[in-house]
Amino acid sequence: MADKNEVLRLLELAHQARRDLCKLCGMYSGNIHMGGDMSMIDVLTCLFHRTMQVGPDLVQVPERDRFILSKGHGAACMYIIMAQKGFFDYQEICDTYGNVGSKFGQHPCKTRLPMLDVSTGSLGHGLPLSVGMAASSRQKGRRNRVFCMMGDGETCEGSVWEAAMSGHALKLGNLVAIVDRNKQLMTSFSEDSIRMEPYADKWRAFGWNVIEIEDGNNMAQIVEAFDRLPGSNTEIPTVVIANTVKGKNVSFMEQQIKWHAGSLNEADLATALKDIDEAFEKQKEGL
Numbered sequence: 001m002a003d004k005n006e007v008l009r010l011l012e013l014a015h016q017a018r019r020d021l022c023k024l025c026g027m028y029s030g031n032i033h034m035g036g037d038m039s040m041i042d043v044l045t046c047l048f049h050r051t052m053q054v055g056p057d058l059v060q061v062p063e064r065d066r067f068i069l070s071k072g073h074g075a076a077c078m079y080i081i082m083a084q085k086g087f088f089d090y091q092e093i094c095d096t097y098g099n100v101g102s103k104f105g106q107h108p109c110k111t112r113l114p115m116l117d118v119s120t121g122s123l124g125h126g127l128p129l130s131v132g133m134a135a136s137s138r139q140k141g142r143r144n145r146v147f148c149m150m151g152d153g154e155t156c157e158g159s160v161w162e163a164a165m166s167g168h169a170l171k172l173g174n175l176v177a178i179v180d181r182n183k184q185l186m187t188s189f190s191e192d193s194i195r196m197e198p199y200a201d202k203w204r205a206f207g208w209n210v211i212e213i214e215d216g217n218n219m220a221q222i223v224e225a226f227d228r229l230p231g232s233n234t235e236i237p238t239v240v241i242a243n244t245v246k247g248k249n250v251s252f253m254e255q256q257i258k259w260h261a262g263s264l265n266e267a268d269l270a271t272a273l274k275d276i277d278e279a280f281e282k283q284k285e286g287l
């Protein structure tokens with residue numbers, strides 16, 4: 001069982017990140033990918049604040065873990081969680097997000113933000129890059145892990161499965177793929193269009209160790225799943241499939257196709273913040 005105080009600490013961070021993300025969305029004139037941000041925000045919180053060995057003081061340390069946000073459209077969510085960790089200033093994100101010349105583009109850019117491992121946005125490239133990075137770490141005798149966060153829709157890309165085959169063939173136990181299985185794509189529900197189930201079996205067939213999180217927005221379950229990762233010196237790559245809800249904790253966003261991306265007016269922002277606060281109270285009661 002995950003320690004209750006630790007789960008509470010992470011819940012508070014995820015709650016703050018949700019609030020900060022909604023406030024950013026209220027300030028920005030364009031669209032932010034709120035649906036997929038809100039589905040993965042709990043997993044990203046656990047990764048950055050507990051599981052991964054990363055931090056602003058570790059950027060130059062070769063043994064640190066690597067993180068690739070392969071679903072690069074989720075950049076805003078990652079910036080905010082990295083700001084909590086001390087990488088960035090939240091106010092600077094708010095002041096400049098999405099502007100021409102900003103460090104904080106709608107997709108992560110390594111040229112502008114050298115502490116990132118990879119620039120992403122074109123789906124399907126993160127896992128192939130992660131395989132290369134994990135193989136390189138192995139070759140150099142390092143003990144770190146490479147984490148790659150993908151959307152489930154993204155895994156329709158053939159390059160993901162070529163990489164899955166390579167990760168297995170190269171015996172990369174230091175490679176961890178995470179799928180944000182919110183069962184929604186950009187304009188449809190996944191099972192209505194591409195029919196991904198039986199999803200976990202597909203990864204098993206490619207030789208991967210599968211950890212499924214029944215509720216990928218439940219912090220206790222998330223912590224337990226990531227605490228079960230095999231050692232980085234093992235030989236089988238792991239995929240963590242997090243069953244999540246797109247738009248999680250905001251009533252008018254949850255499982256709404258139109259909330260793949262959007263912006264918030266003043267009234268909607270107020271409702272979103274109220275929803276988020278109420279959900280947080282319920283989560284605390286459930287601990």
Ligand SMILES: Cc1ncc(C[n+]2csc(CCOP(=O)(O)OP(=O)(O)O)c2C)c(N)n1
Pocket residue numbers: 033035036037039071073121122123124150151152153154155180182184185186246
């Ligand atoms: C190669 C490529 N094709 C299309 C897009 C446009 N696009 C951005 S997000 C998205 C939907 C992705 O769905 P999913 O991976 O499930 O992300 P989530 O639902 O978690 O946001 C698409 C098609 C892209 N960024 N890259």
